[in-house]
Amino acid sequence: MGRIVAISGGTLESTELLNKHIIKLSNKSNPNVLFVPTASKDDAGYITSFTDAFNKLGAKVETIAFSKKDYSEEELQRLVDWADVVYVGDGNIVWLINTWRKQRFDEILYRAFTSDSLVLSGIGAGCTCWFNCGYSNSHYNEGKSDWNYIWSDNLLDMHHTAVCPHYNEAAIKGFDRHLVDTGLPGFALEDNTAFTQNGDRSLFLKSVENAHAYYLVYLGGEISHKEIKLVKADQVQDDNQVTELP
Secondary structure (H helix, E strand, O other): OOEEEEEOOOOOOOOHHHHHHHHHHOOOOOOEEEEEOHHHOOOHHHHHHHHHHHHHOOOEEEEOOOOOOOOOHHHHHHHHHHOOEEEEOOOOHHHHHHHHHHHOHHHHHHHHHHHOOOEEEEEOHHHHOOEEEEEEEEEEOOOOOOEEEEEEOOOOOOEEEEEEOOOOOHHHHHHHHHHOOOOOOEEEEOOOEEEEEEOOEEEEEEOOOOOOEEEEEEEOOEEEEEEOOOEEHHHOOOOOOOOOOO
8 A cells, every 4th residue: 555645625835734744755855746737637827836836845846748748658657657756736537537547547556556656645636536436626617617516436446435625615515415325434624634645554634723624424324424633734743643533
């Protein structure tokens, strides 16, 4: 089992402590970070902002932009082999998964996960993709100004749980209804929180004080909500620290 840092949402500024934790988990002072902004359809401004933010943290950044270039499987493998961290950006989770599977990029990432050769991370859609299924506002209505809240199945399933990023947004509460049909427990994560996995150890983090996360299970005909105890990302004691689920 590998390493995952799945950030629910927020800005590059508000999640900086979580991004520093990603770098710490890479075990490199100046890691190679591979940015994968597929979900935003490789938005140029996003790429610039991300690169600037991670350069300031001491990282070297390269980008995979599927909408701008056709990559061979060998090219993709070389980039992943170069990386100490893969960071997946926010946006349209459906577009992301479909694009990756056409390129077999999902298979490359799964091999990296099972060999624990790097840290897999991301935000929003880049949080959801590592789980079995999830619910988020990641599906943008082309040509419209609103966002659809959608359920996405058949994701990468590196952690066999349902997940809901942006749980602080009112409309996202539909996650509770969809969870009933999955038979799975769920993590409901407000912005500026993260689920992290390091081998068989799981830890839930936050980058701001007023942020919350919940463990949801369908029991006795209703959804049980239990708040998860979060650790401030700059107060992690050691790599063996874990969160006990309620």
